[in-house]
Amino acid sequence: xxxxxxxxxxxxxxLPPEQRAPVAPVIDPVxxxxxxxxxxxAAESPSEAIGAWRRMGHEIVTGLQTLVSAAVYATLIVxxxxxxxxxxxxxxxxxxxxxxxxxxxxxxxxxxxxxxGDIVMLYYPLNPEKMFVKRVIARExxxxxxxxxxxxxxxxxxxxxxxxxxxxxxxxWGPQVIQQGYYFVMGDHRNNSSDSRHWGPVPKKYIVGKVKxxxxxxxxxxxx
Numbered sequence: 001x002x003x004x005x006x007x008x009x010x011x012x013x014x015l016p017p018e019q020r021a022p023v024a025p026v027i028d029p030v031x032x033x034x035x036x037x038x039x040x041x042a043a044e045s046p047s048e049a050i051g052a053w054r055r056m057g058h059e060i061v062t063g064l065q066t067l068v069s070a071a072v073y074a075t076l077i078v079x080x081x082x083x084x085x086x087x088x089x090x091x092x093x094x095x096x097x098x099x100x101x102x103x104x105x106x107x108x109x110x111x112x113x114x115x116x117g118d119i120v121m122l123y124y125p126l127n128p129e130k131m132f133v134k135r136v137i138a139r140e141x142x143x144x145x146x147x148x149x150x151x152x153x154x155x156x157x158x159x160x161x162x163x164x165x166x167x168x169x170x171x172x173w174g175p176q177v178i179q180q181g182y183y184f185v186m187g188d189h190r191n192n193s194s195d196s197r198h199w200g201p202v203p204k205k206y207i208v209g210k211v212k213x214x215x216x217x218x219x220x221x222x223x224x
Contacts, residue, residue, distance in 0.1 A: 081105070081106060081107050082103055082104060082105055082106060082107075082209075082212075083103075083104045083106055083121075083208070083209065084103060084104075085104050085121055086099060086100070086101055087099060087101075087133060090192055091132075091133075091134070091187035091193035091194065091195070092119070092133055092134070092135070092187050092188050092189060093188065093192075094164060094188070095135075095162055095188045096188075096211075096214065097220075100214050100216065100217070100220075101214065101216035102121075102133070102212075102213065102214055102215070103213040103215060104121045104208065104212065105209050105210045105212045106208060106209035107209075108209060108210045109204070109207060109209060109210065113139070113204075114136045114139065114204070115139070116136050116137060116138060116139065116153070117135065117136065118135070118136045118210050118211075119133065119134070119136075119210070119224055120133070120134060120135070120208070120209065120210055120211065121133050121207075121208045121209055121210075121211060122134060122185065122202055122206050122207045122208060124199075125200065125202055126199050128206070131208065132195075134186060134193075134196075135185060135186060135187070135188060136183050136184075136185055137151060137158065137184045137186050137196070138153045138178050140179060140180045140181060140182055140183070141177070141178065142177070142184070143155070143174070143175050143176070143177050144173070144174050144176055144178065144184050145173070145174040145175035145176075146172055146173035146174055146197070147172055148171075148172065149168045149169040149171055149190060151186070152175075160188075162188055163188055163190055167189045167190055167191060167192070168190050168191065169190040171197065178201050182201035182202060182203055182204070183201055183202050183207065184196045184202075185201075185202055
């Protein structure tokens with residue numbers, strides 16, 4: 001026999017009316033009102049109202065503090081640390097394409113020097129209101145010479161496999177010794193770049209920072 005009986009198999013004999021216990025009326029413990037009288041909620045006490053306003057004020061102040069802190073941090077990062085930039089043009093193709101978004105490390109050259117091979121953001125020497133992105137080829141004291149588009153630094157051919165054959169130029173330049181405090185820069189798209197071959201070496205004070213990350217397009221994200 002099963003341990004759990006089906007309630008459908010249980011029959012109960014009702015008690016006579018005189019033996020039944022009286023049933024107490026059900027009263028809602030929260031809301032009750034006399035018939036015909038509208039329900040009026042209890043008024044909030046002055047102390048509760050003051051507490052609500054204080055909580056609201058605290059939340060507003062906290063939110064404002066967060067916004068101000070974020071603005072300060074963003075300003076410090078942009079001013080002293082990093083800057084977001086966008087590429088306009090194809091002078092650095094195929095390494096960087098038009099409309100690529102970059103993150104530039106502005107602090108790195110405050111504590112160090114640009115090195116050959118670095119991709120840098122710089123002020124255009126002939127018009128400092130403009131900014132360019134180029135690659136450092138040589139630094140102060142180096143001798144640069146270009147023969148039929150082939151770059152030599154201190155008479156050693158530059159290892160520039162990042163430049164496709166169809167992007168190479170066939171110009172001649174130099175030889176020239178880079179003066180103290182200056183850097184020779186070029187675009188990777190050699191036959192479509194305005195760079196130190198045209199307007200000379202760049203003073204270090206015009207080099208804003210080093211390109212560290214391409215973060216857009218996402219599928220081409222890269223750390224340099």
